[in-house]
Every structure is written in C-alpha cells, then in structure tokens.
Amino acid sequence: DIQMTQSPSTLSASIGDRVTITCRASQSISRWLAWYQQKPGKAPNLLIYRASSLEGGVPSRFSGSGSGTEFTLTISSLQPDDFATYYCQQYNYYPITFGPGTKVDIK
C-alpha cells in the first residue's frame, strides 16, 4: 500500500496568515492526489483534485501543487471558516489511502 504522511500534524495560525501543509507519498503517485477539509462532526469536503485542480465552489485562497511524492496545500490568507483538519488522499494506486491529517487551529 502507498503510505501517506502529512506535516505538520498540528498547525497554529492567525487570521490572514499564509498556511502551507505538506503531504508525502511513499512512492510516486504522479498527480493523483486530492485534498479534503473536515470540520468536527461533519463529512470531509473535497477541495483539490489531481494535485492542483480546484473543486467547484471552493474559495480561490486554496491552492495545491506538487507531483510525484511531494505535495502542498496552501491557504493564501487564513479565514475563520478555515480552522479544520485537512487530509490528503492518493488515488494513483489501489488501495486508496489517506494521510493522517493536519489540524489547523487558532494561534
């Protein structure tokens, strides 16, 4: 199975900060990577697919980049609604696997 890691596991930030989360795969997954946001008690919400394509309805302050084994999710200016846990997911290889998550909380 492809192992996904994320760093940091927790990130403390302030409104307006630029935030970057890193996701690494145990082997190359090309660009078959998705990012999700999850708030407590809610289902995950797709933000980015194929590493850098913004899902419809997602604010443009979210962006994704990377290919191969290293990927980043960037929030250009953190908003109050962005405090949540973020997961990456690879779908280049079966079985599908998720990263352990990065919690973004208030500094």
Add this chain to the structure above:
Amino acid sequence: VQLQESGPGLVKPSETLSLSCTVSGSSISSGYYWGWIRQPPGKGLEWIGSIYETGSTFYNPSLKSRLSMSVDTSKNQFSLRLRSLTAADTAVYYCARGADILTAYNTWGVDFDYWGQGTLVTVSS
C-alpha cells in the same frame, strides 16, 4: 447531489453490519463509482471499498475477506455488508461518490466529491 446513509447504530460483536446509501440528484448509473469510507472516533479516514453501476467492485484488501457491496439501480442505492464485526470496526461510516476516476491496466483509483453526513456504528454487546 445528496447521499444519505441508513442502518443500525449498534451492532453486536461477531454480527454483520448492513448499511445502505440512497443517492438523490445523481443517477447511480451515470458513470461514477460509489464508495464507503470510515473514520474511527478521533482518528483518520480509511477507504473501505467502491462499486460501479455494473456491480464491479474494488475492496480494501484489509477488509476484503469480510466485505461485500451491492448496487440497486432501481432504488438508486448501494449497500455494504461487513461480517464478523469487532470493536475495531466502531466508526463513523460515510458513503461518497467517486468522481475523478483513474482506470489503467494495473491500477485504479477515485477521489470523492460528494459525501453523506455519516452514520456512527458502534460494535458492542
């Protein structure tokens, strides 16, 4: 597009879990994969399996021996059955639509663009 899980909230150890997901706003026969993902309390996400409108399935190898999935196009529903439950199967179970599909000679994968609200399943006597 809306997905809604249904099924028991409490199941006894060694018994079988049966969950259904009813889809509205999208035909289950419109070229997507339909899947299940679970999340133990306070933990991360685990993909369980996915099914196509034809009944073709992909299962997580870690669950494959206990898992079966089916699709009912007449009801626009798909279902999961997980046998021989233990406490480790306690989780919130989500159904979701697999939209961006990778199908190649030696691999397969999807992302998940629409999710149900999730249903908590507790395995306990």
